[in-house]
Amino acid sequence: MNRREGHGWHQTLSMWQQICLITSTLIGVGVLTLPRTTSSKLFEAGWIAPLIGSAGAFVSLWLIVKLSKRYPGETFIEYSHKVWGSARRPWVGKVFSLPWICTYLVYLYFSTAVVSRVFGEVVVTSVLLQTPLEVILITMFLLVLFLCMHEVEVVARVNELLFPFIILPLLFIAIASFQKAEFGNLLPINHVSMRSTAEGVYEGIYSYSGFEIMFVFFAYANQNTNKELAGFYSLLIAALLYMLIVVAGISVFGYEELQRVTWPTLELVKSTQVPGFILERLESAFLAVWVSAVFTTVANAYYAVVYSLRQLFRKGIRFQRVVAFVLLVPLFFFSRIPQNITEVFKLASLLGLSSLVINLLFPVVYWVAILIRDMVTRREGRNVDG
Amino acid sequence: MSMGKFLRYFALLIVCTSLLTGCWDRRELEERASVLAIAIDQDEDDENLYKMTVQIPIPIKIAGSSGKGGGSGADAVKIMSVTGRTVTDAANNLQMRLNQRLFLGHTRILALSEEIARKGIQDIMDSFRREPQIRRLLWPIVVRGKASTLLEIKPRIEPIPVVFLMGLIENGMKLGRIPDQTLGDYFNQTSNLTMEPFLNYVEASKNEVSWKGVAVFRGHKMMGILDHLQTWALIQLRNEKPGGDIVIALPKTKNGYVSFRPHFAKKKVTIQDDFSATFHCELQGDIVELTEDLHIPPEQFVTQMQALIKKEMENRAKKLLQQLQKQYNSDILKLGLTLRAKHYHDYWKTHDWKKDFRDFPIRVKYTIKLRRLGMEMQ
Incomplete structure (x- = not known):
């Protein structure tokens, strides 16, 4: 474990940095469609979905925290072979942990492709109509590459720095749009079945995933901080913001109209009147600020991939830089695979499904494996004693 | 500073300057034909064609008129009419007659003639829903007679007729006499299963425009009008505005x-x-x-x-x-x-x-x- 220690930055992420890291990864392009996706099945009661979704997310995040506490200072990549292997035959652990690590990395890798594509789509359709999609993707990837040149500490600081740029515009839009709200649109709340509630939560699942990067980053959290609490606060912030934006969307538009608009949050920005008409066409300004929200989502996930690869091959920062650059090339092509907007959304919801698998299945399976190991070791220990 | 460091900073400077210049969509203000208002009528000759009239301000004239002290105010805008099978078709035909690219981001008024409002405006609204430049805060207005008359008024108080009209509506809204019905409201109300939309209704003569009440819709079809007394009762009961x-x-x-x-x-x-x-x-x-x-x-x-x-x-x-x-x-x-x-x-x-x-x-x-x-x- 102490091979790469030399750096002074090890295990230094403060509680606030952890919160920023998780929240800013969670909040990304999903917010732009969230009012539509959640109200498609839940109608007037769409705002319930982020609450339930985040509660589910917390269970998963809690398990991830527990994993990280069991193997303090180690990332998913490092503790995976301890979970799957035995002390006597280390190669067993390496072989059996590989499928899990690969799935995790492939998922994160593709999620960055989809997220940047969705963001590219919204920019191209609403603000920069003449700009090729590729240019937006490339500029985003260059930014991401720049971040990947640095160590984990830098990532945390960047997230900390950008955090207000993510929270404040959302808060502003949600609150400012209440001047046009029609609260009758939020009622009745009690006519949806359990089934459609589940479906409604699932529709928006894409928005409450992203915390799986903490499989890696929790390793660098300061040991004295309460990781559970950091996870709880960050999910709470995200859930409240999401709820606010969905409530604003439903009360301003009504769920029927929400189903017809592609980017409801952006439309919310468009129909928000700033007193005095100082700023017209606010949506361009909003999207300009929103780059930071998308950047933190894409960059954190991509950083997790690159950093994991570095750990997997036990290399240094130079390797990380080269890998970050090399992997961007296929990423660019992957993000261009969907041919049209419906395919983009289909892929995004597929991503939601796979995030569900990763976030719930992985921690649970790992814990089951650990518990079984524990039982076996205890029995063996007793045998030795006896 | 060593040579290598200097080169590195120089490269950074070059990259920044080349990346920060702007993008494909950079377009100077004077390179745009900003449409302030759009009026949609039925074509007189062909029932299947729409006639679209737009009002485009002439920047140089607006700057000049204040110096000269008015008088030539009516010339501060250019009014153009085109026909087309759909709104987009008409806009394309209009573009062929303009030196600059049409820009709808500043459109504030959408005038619809009573005739087409009574026939239903769902097909017209579709392109306004899709076009990202269109603001949800613009005001659609139903005009008695021909919608283009609303754009052709010469109010003389303001050099640009649309600014006059906007002032009229905005002021009425502040006084609580004219309902604030934006395009976004219209969209929401037509989508909403529980309610029907309405739009402001005006009458325009050669030099003037006068607010007459509201046009009541059912779905996308105009059913009739409410005069100003009934409208004031309506906005008291609906919007909690005092009315006149x-x-x-x-x-x-x-x-x-x-x-x-x-x-x-x-x-x-x-x-x-x-x-x-x-x-x-x-x-x-x-x-x-x-x-x-x-x-x-x-x-x-x-x-x-x-x-x-x-x-x-x-x-x-x-x-x-x-x-x-x-x-x-x-x-x-x-x-x-x-x-x-x-x-x-x-x-x-x-x-x-x-x-x-x-x-x-x-x-x-x-x-x-x-x-x-x-x-x-x-």
Whole structure:
């Protein structure tokens, strides 16, 4: 474990940095469609979905925290072979942990492709109509590459720095749009079945995933901080913001109209009147600020991939830089695979499904494996004693 | 500074300057033909064609007119008309006649002729829904006669006619006399299953424009109009806006009038158990005019006037409901929304509001609170 220690930055992420890291990864392009996706099945009661979704997310995040506490200072990549292997035959652990690590990395890798594509789509359709999609993707990837040149500490600081740029515009839009709200649109709340509630939560699942990067980053959290609490606060912030934006969307538009608009949050920005008409066409300004929200989502996930690869091959920062650059090339092509907007959304919801698998299945399976190991070791220990 | 470091910074500078210059969509203000208003009519010759008229300001003329002191104000804008099978088709035809690219981001007024509004405007609205430049805050207006007349007015107070028109609407909104119906509201109301949309209705002559009330829609089709008195009752009951002054003939006098200016309106809708609705509306305001002295003590005067205004307002509301329910069958009062919100299981699920609104019993009860009598004591 102490091979790469030399750096002074090890295990230094403060509680606030952890919160920023998780929240800013969670909040990304999903917010732009969230009012539509959640109200498609839940109608007037769409705002319930982020609450339930985040509660589910917390269970998963809690398990991830527990994993990280069991193997303090180690990332998913490092503790995976301890979970799957035995002390006597280390190669067993390496072989059996590989499928899990690969799935995790492939998922994160593709999620960055989809997220940047969705963001590219919204920019191209609403603000920069003449700009090729590729240019937006490339500029985003260059930014991401720049971040990947640095160590984990830098990532945390960047997230900390950008955090207000993510929270404040959302808060502003949600609150400012209440001047046009029609609260009758939020009622009745009690006519949806359990089934459609589940479906409604699932529709928006894409928005409450992203915390799986903490499989890696929790390793660098300061040991004295309460990781559970950091996870709880960050999910709470995200859930409240999401709820606010969905409530604003439903009360301003009504769920029927929400189903017809592609980017409801952006439309919310468009129909928000700033007193005095100082700023017209606010949506361009909003999207300009929103780059930071998308950047933190894409960059954190991509950083997790690159950093994991570095750990997997036990290399240094130079390797990380080269890998970050090399992997961007296929990423660019992957993000261009969907041919049209419906395919983009289909892929995004597929991503939601796979995030569900990763976030719930992985921690649970790992814990089951650990518990079984524990039982076996205890029995063996007793045998030795006896 | 070493050479290598210098080179590195130099490269960074080059990269930054080349990346920060802007993008494909950079377009200077003078390279755009900003459309301030769009009017859509039916073409006179061909029934299947739309005629689109746009108003484009001429920047150099606007700057010049203030120096010259007006006079040539009407020339500050260019008005162009084109025809097309659809709105986009017409816009394409327009682009062929312009030196700069059309820019709709500053469009503030969308004028629709009564004729096409009565035929239904769903097909027109589609392109406005899709176009990202179009602002949801622009005002669609139904114009009596031809919509293009609204763009051709020469108000002379303002060099740009649309600015005059915007001022008229904005001011009316602030006074609470003209409802604030934006394009976004129209979209929401047409999508919403519980309510119907309405738009402001104006009449334009050669030099002037005058607000006449609202055009009531059912779906995307205009059903009829409400005049300004009924509209004021509507916005009291719907938006809690005070509406305009209420001028009533005094009973038992030759030619006496009293004018009441409402300042605040509050409403409450209650649904009774037998499914009938009651609008309670409270108006607070002052007497601003009394053309004949009634020679009664002030306390008695106040109660008498309150009763008089209450009766007048309830009559207006009755006429409003008569028109909305029996004539147009269009719920622009947002009553359906209240019913769905509060009586989903016991009423909404079993009824078809689009049909049942017509016969839904609605009562309106006004409470008038006469607060002051202006600068005059009696």
